[in-house]
Amino acid sequence: MNNNHVTILEINSQAVLHNLSYFKQKLQPETKILVVVKAFGYGSEATEIAKIVQDQVDYFAVAYSSEGITLREAGINTPILVLHPQIKNLKDIVKYRLEPNLYNFKIFDAFLKLADEKPLMNYPVHLKFNTGLNRLGFWHTDIPAIVTGLKGSNNIKVESLFSHLAASEDLNEQEFTVGQINNFAYIVKHIYEHLGYQPMIHILNTSGIINYPKAQFDMVRLGIGLYGFGNDKQETSQLKHTHTLKSIISQIHLIQPGETVGYNRAFVASKPTRSATIPIGHADGISRKLGNKNGFVFINNQPAPIIGNVCMDMIMVDVTKIDCEEGDEVVIFNHQQHVEYMAHKSETIPYEILTALSQRIKRLVKS
Numbered sequence: 001m002n003n004n005h006v007t008i009l010e011i012n013s014q015a016v017l018h019n020l021s022y023f024k025q026k027l028q029p030e031t032k033i034l035v036v037v038k039a040f041g042y043g044s045e046a047t048e049i050a051k052i053v054q055d056q057v058d059y060f061a062v063a064y065s066s067e068g069i070t071l072r073e074a075g076i077n078t079p080i081l082v083l084h085p086q087i088k089n090l091k092d093i094v095k096y097r098l099e100p101n102l103y104n105f106k107i108f109d110a111f112l113k114l115a116d117e118k119p120l121m122n123y124p125v126h127l128k129f130n131t132g133l134n135r136l137g138f139w140h141t142d143i144p145a146i147v148t149g150l151k152g153s154n155n156i157k158v159e160s161l162f163s164h165l166a167a168s169e170d171l172n173e174q175e176f177t178v179g180q181i182n183n184f185a186y187i188v189k190h191i192y193e194h195l196g197y198q199p200m201i202h203i204l205n206t207s208g209i210i211n212y213p214k215a216q217f218d219m220v221r222l223g224i225g226l227y228g229f230g231n232d233k234q235e236t237s238q239l240k241h242t243h244t245l246k247s248i249i250s251q252i253h254l255i256q257p258g259e260t261v262g263y264n265r266a267f268v269a270s271k272p273t274r275s276a277t278i279p280i281g282h283a284d285g286i287s288r289k290l291g292n293k294n295g296f297v298f299i300n301n302q303p304a305p306i307i308g309n310v311c312m313d314m315i316m317v318d319v320t321k322i323d324c325e326e327g328d329e330v331v332i333f334n335h336q337q338h339v340e341y342m343a344h345k346s347e348t349i350p351y352e353i354l355t356a357l358s359q360r361i362k363r364l365v366k367s
C-alpha cells in the first residue's frame with residue numbers, strides 16, 4: 001500500500017469502543033457478542049477493528065474464508081465464523097481454525113467427509129436456517145436429514161444454529177420479522193429435541209438488537225452499529241462516527257464565465273468561479289450520482305459542492321466563497337449524517353457508501 005497517498009480514511013478506535021458499549025448495554029449480561037468485520041470491516045480495516053474490540057467480544061464473522069485467513073495471519077485468536085464458505089475453501093478453513101457456516105447439504109456433506117478423512121474431533125461448525133430471507137440456509141424440512149448426518153459423526157460439533165432477518169430495520173415489516181423469529185425458535189426446538197446437546201442460537205443483526213431485543217437468545221451479530229449507524233435517526237444519534245474520510249486540495253483554478261469544468265463540460269461557469277481539484281473519484285467509491293452539485297465536501301468548515309462529473313480519480317468542487325489554498329485539508333465526510341446524505345443522493349444506503357471506499361485509500365487508526 002502506498003503510504004504517500006493523501007486521501008486518508010481515519011478510523012476512530014474510541015468511537016468503535018463507544019458503539020460497542022452502547023449495544024452491550026442493550027443486552028443481557030450473559031448474551032454473547034459477535035462482531036461482523038466482513039468487507040474490510042465495513043470498508044475500514046478489519047484487522048484493526050478486530051484488535052480494538054477483541055478483548056470484549058466472543059466471536060468475529062467474515063463473509064469469505066480469505067477474510068478470516070487475513071485475521072488469523074494478523075494474530076487474531078478469537079473464534080471466527082465464515083458466513084459464506086465454499087467447498088473449495090474448506091481445507092483452508094480447517095488449516096486456519098475458522099468455523100464454517102454450513103448452509104446446504106452440498107457443503108454439509110463435503111465438510112463431514114473432510115472431517116472424517118482428517119480426522120477432526122468435535123470441530124466447531126454453524127448451521128444456518130432460512131426463515132424468509134431466501135438467501136442462504138437450510139429449510140426446516142431438512143432437519144431430519146441434518147440430525148441423521150450429525151448423529152453419525154463425532155468429527156464435528158454444532159457450535160451454533162442461526163438465521164438472518166430480512167427486514168429488521170423496517171417496523172412496517174414487524175409481523176413478518178416476528179414470524180421469522182418464531183419460525184427460527186421452532187427449528188431450534190426440533191433440533192434440540194433430536195441432537196442430544198444444545199448449540200448456541202442467534203438471529204439478530206444491528207437493527208434486530210434495536211427493534212427485537214427479546215430475541216437476543218445466546219448471541220447477537222453486530223455489524224453496521226459498531227461503525228456508527230443504528231438504521232434509525234434516534235439510535236444513530238447515540239452512536240459515534242468511526243470513519244472520517246479526508247483529502248487535500250491538489251490544485252485551484254479560476255474559471256471565467258462560459259468556461260467549463262470536467263468531462264463532458266458538465267459544469268458551465270456563469271460567473272468567475274474558483275474550482276478546487278481533490279484526489280478522490282468514482283474508483284474510490286464516490287458515486288457519479290454525487291456530481292453536478294448533488295454532493296459536497298467541507299473545506300475549512302464550509303460546504304463546497306462537487307461541480308461537473310465525478311472523474312475516476314478526482315472531483316472538482318466550487319470554492320469561490322471559501323478562503324482556501326492548494327494543500328488545504330478537505331473533509332469528504334466526518335459524520336454519520338453526511339454519509340446518510342451521500343447515500344440518499346447516491347440512491348443507496350450507508351452500508352454501500354462505507355464498503356465502496358477503495359483499498360487505495362490509506363487507512364489510519366486513531367487511538
Ligand SMILES: *Cc1c(COP(=O)(O)O)cnc(C)c1O
Nearest residue numbers: 036164205206221222223224225
Ligand atoms: C452482514 C451480516 C450481519 C450484520 O448485519 P448489520 O446489519 O450490519 O448489523 C449479521 N448477520 C449476517 C448473516 C450478515 O451477513
